[in-house]
Amino acid sequence: MGLRLRLRLPHHKSSPRTPSYLLLCVLALSFFSFTALLLYKVDDFIAQTKTLAGHNLEPTPWHIFPRKSFSEGTKHSQAYRILQCSYFSCPYNAVVQPKSLQSESVSGRRTHQPQCPDFFRWIHRDLEPWAKTGVTKEHVKRAKANAAFRVVILSGKLYVDLYYACVQSRMMFTIWGILQLLNKYPGMVPDVDMMFDCMDKPIINQTEYQSFPVPLFRYCTNEAHLDIPFPDWSFWGWSETNLRPWEEEFGDIKQGSRRRSWDNKQPRAYWKGNPDVVSPIRLELMKCNHSRLWGAQIMRQDWAEEAKGGFEQSKLSNQCNHRYKIYAEGYAWSVSLKYILSCGSMTLIISPEYEDFFSRGLLPKENYWPISPTDLCRSIKYAVDWGNANPSQAETIGKRGQGYMESISMDRVYDYMFHLITEYSKLQKFKPEKPASANEVCAGSLLCFAEQKERELLERSRVVPSLDQPCKLPVADRSRLERLIQQKKKTIENVRYMEMTRTKKSSK
Template sequence: MEKGFLTPKGRGRVNGLMEKQCLVVEDFCMATSSNVDVFGSLTNDRHVNSNEAAMKYGGAPCGNHDEPASCDTNKASIDPNGHVLTENTKTVAQIPETKIATGLHRKNINIPLNCFLGNLTQKCPDYYYPKGFKMHDHAHTSVPLHTCPDFFRWIHEDLRPWTETGITKEMVESVKGSATFRLVILDGRAYVENYKGGIQTRDLFTQWGFLQLLEGTQGSGDDDTHDIVFPDWSFWGWVEINMEPWDLVLKDLDKGNKRTEWIDREPYAYWKGNPWEAGHRQDLLKCNASETQDWNARLYIQDWDRESKEGFKQSHVGDQCPTGKNQSFFIILFSRITFHIYSCRFKIYIEGSAWSVSEKHILACDSMTLMVTPHYYDFFTRGMMPLHHYWPIKMDDKCKSIKFAVKWGNNQEEKVQQIGKAASRFIQEDIKMDNVYDYMFHLLTAYSKLMKYKPTVPENATELCSETMACTSEGFVKQLMDQSTVKGPANVSPCIMQPPYDPQTLNSILDQKANSIKQVEKWEKTTLNKLVKSKNYLLSSL
């Protein structure tokens, strides 16, 4: 992939490698103003806080915020007239005049959308926030700053390919042919130029996510390209599969974990999904239980068309985690086995045509995740460790690998529960929406420093804001936007970004991951050899 391309998570590799998702942020001139230029063909989206950007770097007044995204900054001061003065540029940003209470938790003031004209809303407000708003900074409060989760440090590694050359307009313009839209954020306001229709409503919620960054970005990559990963669109909801915004889903998943104790769950590995996404998923189905062979896996095909027609009664995302007997239903695998399909001790994650949205939902369950060797990574997965957050499964020998993992796990109950809970805790605490916004903010801030030009509003672009999107939407789309709208600025600044890994530390992390996987493979091989010797001994004794 050529330098200067910012692609979203999962399916997205730009420059003709894959066309389903590609995001290119042309500019986010954080040094002086909140400027972004994005080419997008997205299925995933993440948003940065325009409030933070505007106040920290002297852009336009803050935009709407939903989940905790901070309009405050640790590098700003407020003069007696209610202006924010940045330490670096001394740029003045006019902000309204309403005080926000401080505290140990993020608090947002509620500034509702201006939908006075309903679905006839065609114009963005002149001011996203009322005049008279005053924000207190950490310099003037006792609210402690907090350090970003460790996986944020991968932002430095993702941007390393451009540290010497920077990112030029020519680099970015070269991907225009594969984009479905172009998004420009200039001086705190967003403009979009649509080229061609994207997949489902993914482009829509990708753009919506950017607005929540502004009133409040997306990603998966692989080791073969210089992709920069952003959170995907599903953090703000997924219309086509009836998925609510991530903060609501997290609560459902947490409740699901408490319904059935791990020891009371079925001692099998569970997976349900669309096998037609990729050949390796179809290959996984060969590991299903049959009359002659049981690989300790219980695998099911997800028919989204049928689910849509039946009202998604059996596909609620919150039921990813174990359900109790009164919530579950039964599946007859064959004449002798019946069980609660969600209530399993192990959950399988396997990629589709690229990364899958399901990854974070599976990991959020405290049933230990069996992760089939992934080719892509999500923006947070590089912060996880085999045998601590998940159990690695070999791609080229799935069935035996799954069977061994389940057998090992059922004999090591305490360790398996520790792994499952570590992953669930990681998702619940480190991948909450506060951190999603902070990650986007820090990534675009770092990206902007590499830009070699300042973007302009495209000739055919129209201004985009939450009002023009949410006020004119209907049905479930409107519901998701209402649920995920950033209500207003928060009283907490973004987390403190840690410095890049030094080479020794980075190599140590990579070696630890590789050694953990090798350890599992060694255990599998040793166990298999014992079984072979045992069978040979029995045969020779006959």
């Protein structure tokens, strides 16, 4: 029996061993490969996602500035933030048709409609180039060549298509302003498709674009350009210079202006700002810094140093101690105009090349004093001497300038935006649609990208739905605007004549 057993053993077949570890290795390798591919795709997706904060955006090629650096920490934390803010921060709401939305929002509104300020008439003038042809898709397409971003409003929702970065936080605060407009007048803002640039100088030259003008919105314009002026970002705050929302800032400036009576204010002209912004007029102004010779105190503003010191030396409410304050344009127009006028000092405006949406309502010798750029220091000295010889008139001009800025409340700023967008939308010859590359922007998605200081300012400028109707837009009246332009030119010429007459007398 033992022999038979030994003989059978060589012929016994054992079952093969199952390599279970190999299956686990294959699964693990597949998982890690899939994860690596997913991470690569996510990173690639994130690298192509443009944001309101400036991620993956190059500076505008027509005005180069340093790219923004971000402080999100690791690459993965930055990717998470971009994904969260861009795609998961706006709540889903079914699209409401404009008619039903309009009826819901208008119910309960007061019927009284105050008349808009007269400078609102410029809305009609700004949109004249498209009055006959309307605004077509081709117009908007061609405007893209000079745009930093595109704004599309559909049934009360805001979509933004980003092309280039804007310097500092301009884009974020401008978009926030449009969101607040939609909140203030829910259901009333029409569907619209608009191209925006966020840099200083107008770019749509009348001569170059005469045969086919393109509609581009920006913060300023002038007679030689077709750019459409829109309220600038600083009305909602400017985090980089510690400026708060407009009504807060104006209130403090007005209060600061009352600390000294007119007689106790320094009888000199005052300017404090940054001359290093490629501004020939500001560099020339620096030469006028002589209290006895030119009656002027000119001070250089170093914003980097101010930031280190907590902006203690740059509070605008502490800069209303002079009878006269000077406004000088920077690289182009400057947001400083509204703060200078707000002091109640007689504002000396050095003949501006550019105008924003409200400055076209200013009148020389009514609410400011015009200064010649050709003989700058002497012109400033004449204004100071005239004001000191006519203190009551000078004080009145200063108070009127302050009153003018007080009339430009945030209600009027929103009303200007509302009427400009509404009149522009009437010219559109197409139904606006969401661009494929655009993202919806809501308060949540925008605040998600905001840094702490930006968020504080933005939150303070939130609005709630208004019970009041927008002010009533004045009818178009081109001849009236032309008369106003000629009247302003004549007044400025009279002031120049007064200066020249004095110069001739003193030279004899």
